[in-house]
Amino acid sequence: MRGTEYMQQPRFAIYTRISRDRVGAGLGVERQQEDCEALVAQLGGVVVAAYSDNDISAYSGKHRPGYESLLHSVKAGDIDAVAVWHQDRLLRRTIDLEKYIDLCQPLGVATHTVKAGTFDLATPSGRAVAKTLAAWAAYEVETSTDRVKASKLQAARAGKTSGGNRAYGWNQDGMSLREAEAAVVREIVDRFIAGDSWNRIAVDLNSRSIPTAKGKMWSAINVANVAKLKRHYGIRDHNGVEYEAAWEPLLSRDKYEDLQLAIKRGQVLYGKRSYARKHLLTGFVHCGLCGTRMRIINAQQRDGSYSPAFSCRKNDHRGQEVGCGKVKRKKDPVELLVIDCIMYRLDTPEVSGLLSADAATPELKRLMREHETQRQRLEEILSLYSTNELTHDEYKVAKASAQSRLDTLTREIERTSSKRITANVPSGKTLRETWDQADLVWKRQLLDTLIEGVYIHPKKPGDGKAKFRGFIFNPDRVEIRWKI
Numbered sequence: 001m002r003g004t005e006y007m008q009q010p011r012f013a014i015y016t017r018i019s020r021d022r023v024g025a026g027l028g029v030e031r032q033q034e035d036c037e038a039l040v041a042q043l044g045g046v047v048v049a050a051y052s053d054n055d056i057s058a059y060s061g062k063h064r065p066g067y068e069s070l071l072h073s074v075k076a077g078d079i080d081a082v083a084v085w086h087q088d089r090l091l092r093r094t095i096d097l098e099k100y101i102d103l104c105q106p107l108g109v110a111t112h113t114v115k116a117g118t119f120d121l122a123t124p125s126g127r128a129v130a131k132t133l134a135a136w137a138a139y140e141v142e143t144s145t146d147r148v149k150a151s152k153l154q155a156a157r158a159g160k161t162s163g164g165n166r167a168y169g170w171n172q173d174g175m176s177l178r179e180a181e182a183a184v185v186r187e188i189v190d191r192f193i194a195g196d197s198w199n200r201i202a203v204d205l206n207s208r209s210i211p212t213a214k215g216k217m218w219s220a221i222n223v224a225n226v227a228k229l230k231r232h233y234g235i236r237d238h239n240g241v242e243y244e245a246a247w248e249p250l251l252s253r254d255k256y257e258d259l260q261l262a263i264k265r266g267q268v269l270y271g272k273r274s275y276a277r278k279h280l281l282t283g284f285v286h287c288g289l290c291g292t293r294m295r296i297i298n299a300q301q302r303d304g305s306y307s308p309a310f311s312c313r314k315n316d317h318r319g320q321e322v323g324c325g326k327v328k329r330k331k332d333p334v335e336l337l338v339i340d341c342i343m344y345r346l347d348t349p350e351v352s353g354l355l356s357a358d359a360a361t362p363e364l365k366r367l368m369r370e371h372e373t374q375r376q377r378l379e380e381i382l383s384l385y386s387t388n389e390l391t392h393d394e395y396k397v398a399k400a401s402a403q404s405r406l407d408t409l410t411r412e413i414e415r416t417s418s419k420r421i422t423a424n425v426p427s428g429k430t431l432r433e434t435w436d437q438a439d440l441v442w443k444r445q446l447l448d449t450l451i452e453g454v455y456i457h458p459k460k461p462g463d464g465k466a467k468f469r470g471f472i473f474n475p476d477r478v479e480i481r482w483k484i
């Protein structure tokens, strides 16, 4: 025993660590500390320092400040011995052990463990024992990782679940449905396929006080993730490879295909700039005198404040004449008026009949497939050109033709989709309620379905006395041209 060399009580540092690995898993730092203190007392030592690391938190992975401090104390000669619960707590890898030995051996610092005895690293036999134990610990960790991997793959091949967090719509066993949630999954998927947006569905679920699997509020991303979950469609996904699931699917494979099409449709439609507008009526409003598309400007009011207004511009930024420049109108009352008219119009049976839900589905599917084919063709053309299989002229011609076909398809998809939008008023809700909760994209799509344009005519004498919804504004000067 090296203890005999000490003139006084040997000074111990205790090192504790929380980690996920096998030995002492779940054994708290306090418990490790207590056991080590008992060991030190038994050895007749005194505890002069205690260091600790937490390897569970994600970012502590390689960096162990407690361990570094311990090495520092050893180097500084502040301690005579180290006490740990198990050597795994101290040394995770054999390479760590080599470094530790190199440091401790010349200083005669011994390491005592609660579980695996003492390693007198100053002796060859002590070092051999420590190395052997470290090697076996590493072996154990590696094989258990392999075992876990193998059993997960085996479960996947059999279509079985391999645990993890509970999926929305399913019980913890991953095999049976939680009916109330399953109904919500069906609703989400059906609504999105029919043209609803993730965001609008999220807002609606929250307004109905329906929580997520974790009891929280929905976001658009949550909703999308729930809809896209492959397990609903009887697909067991394992590292990107799909297996037939052992459980009864919640939704059919056809639905899965419809959902993929709807997601692509969303990318085609919303990826376009024309829908990403700030104002509801941008692009719809025209000057009643000259027909030019009106712009939204910040116009100064009589009281000196500024508010947005539609304005017919005389010249563009190059000084080119584009409009008459004679008509201007406040934006807010125009918007309110147009919304009122839409609500009124949609309440009539002939209009709601025109906007039937399923009429467009096969047509839309065909368009989406063709769109995808054309998009791939365009990519192919580019790759042929980049590998010199097409001349520049050939490339230009081929690209223009594919691009123009793609543009036509995009327009047709827009037309076909927008017809379906209004069919998506959730049951039990009025169109007005749906409108109020809807996002701008949805509103503009609805407008596009119904309205060819809004024309603002010049003011006439007496308009200064006309009142509309708290504004000085004459609704008679606004003309809505309907598509249907």
Ligand SMILES: [Zn+2]
Binding pocket: 287, 288, 289, 290, 291, 292, 312, 313, 323, 324, 325, 326, 327
């Ligand atoms: Zn004009």
